[in-house]
Amino acid sequence: xxxxxxxxxxxxxxxxxxxxxxxxxxxxxxxxxxxxxxxxxxxxxxxxxxxxxxxxxxxxxxxxxxxxxxxxxxxxxxxxxxxxxxxxxxxxxxxxxxxxxxxxxxxxxxxxxxxxxxxxxxxxxxxxxxxxxxxxxxxxxxxxxxxxxxxxxxxxxxxxxxxxxxxxxxxxxxxxxxxxxxxxxxxxxxxxxxxxxxxxxxxxxxxxxxxxxxxxxxxxxxxxxxxxxxxxxxxxxxxxxxxxxxxxxxxxxxxxxxxxxxxxxxxxxxxxxxxxxxxxxxxxxxxxxxxxxxxxxxxxxxxxxxxxxxxxxxxxxxxxxxxxxxxxxxxxxx
Numbered sequence: 001x002x003x004x005x006x007x008x009x010x011x012x013x014x015x016x017x018x019x020x021x022x023x024x025x026x027x028x029x030x031x032x033x034x035x036x037x038x039x040x041x042x043x044x045x046x047x048x049x050x051x052x053x054x055x056x057x058x059x060x061x062x063x064x065x066x067x068x069x070x071x072x073x074x075x076x077x078x079x080x081x082x083x084x085x086x087x088x089x090x091x092x093x094x095x096x097x098x099x100x101x102x103x104x105x106x107x108x109x110x111x112x113x114x115x116x117x118x119x120x121x122x123x124x125x126x127x128x129x130x131x132x133x134x135x136x137x138x139x140x141x142x143x144x145x146x147x148x149x150x151x152x153x154x155x156x157x158x159x160x161x162x163x164x165x166x167x168x169x170x171x172x173x174x175x176x177x178x179x180x181x182x183x184x185x186x187x188x189x190x191x192x193x194x195x196x197x198x199x200x201x202x203x204x205x206x207x208x209x210x211x212x213x214x215x216x217x218x219x220x221x222x223x224x225x226x227x228x229x230x231x232x233x234x235x236x237x238x239x240x241x242x243x244x245x246x247x248x249x250x251x252x253x254x255x256x257x258x259x260x261x262x263x264x265x266x267x268x269x270x271x272x273x274x275x276x277x278x279x280x281x282x283x284x285x286x287x288x289x290x291x292x293x294x295x296x297x298x299x300x301x302x303x304x305x306x307x308x309x310x311x312x313x314x315x316x317x318x319x320x321x322x323x324x325x326x327x328x329x330x331x332x333x334x
Contacts, residue, residue, distance in 0.1 A: 013086025056086025238279030
């Protein structure tokens with residue numbers, strides 16, 4: 001059987017870093033990475049493109065667009081794609097690509113490493129092998145492959161800052177594992193409509209994590225500066241009411257100005273349910289806010305950027321927000 005053709009897209013990150021005077025910096029190209037793992041040639045045929053060499057801390061939505069555009073331009077030439085990426089914002093990029101490239105019947109795999117590929121002890125080589133194994137398979141859609149786990153792009157989160165076990169799948173099972181070069185697939189998503197590429201994002205999406213005693217005026221400032229505000233609340237969700245004021249009025253003014261507000265939870269697992277407590281239900285019943293439910297924050301951020309580049313009409317925003325894309329939302333209580 002003829003080997004599949006895979007495009008490796010290099011973006012930088014720890015996997016491609018070397019030690020400089022002030023710490024690790026991305027230096028190696030995608031082609032140089034492959035020289036460390038020559039046995040990948042036994043898995044597939046690989047071509048390389050280097051889009052940029054950045055610490056992923058510096059990757060922004062405009063870079064997601066460049067990656068998506070590269071995949072769109074090359075979609076007909078390759079059987080799959082591997083994106084080597086820094087781990088710190090890889091989950092955001094995976095979510096972003098999940099909205100920019102929908103219904104892909106080809107695998108689009110993000111991977112990286114906690115240690116540079118030139119180190120004696122590194123996870124880089126195995127992660128690359130695993131990523132190319134998945135990219136050469138019959139799996140499809142945007143996925144993050146790391147430490148043997150195969151995670152849907154809208155469900156990945158970095159949960160360990162140093163360990164090789166860096167990523168977890170939040171509120172959704174991992175879809176498979178790679179073990180000894182073999183894929184064990186647990187979940188097989190349904191094939192759907194033809195692939196669709198999108199070419200715009202609205203990056204003006206702000207995120208506010210509540211802390212006890214936070215000044216409610218922070219939300220007003222963020223709404224003035226942004227198209228949408230995501231509020232990570234406590235527990236199942238709600239907004240505090242203080243003797244000195246509440247979030248109700250600044251959010252009401254922001255909504256009246258055409259802004260979008262989403263309430264979610266800073267608790268990692270099981271999602272939000274604003275109907276449980278008065279502090280959440282009173283807001284939900286009286287203001288046209290959106291609730292994230294089991295969507296993870298990384299997906300909410302990217303989905304809003306995608307939606308708001310299409311429409312700012314409130315009903316349409318809500319319709320698109322609650323329409324599942326790549327298994328990003330499984331349940332809603334309303």
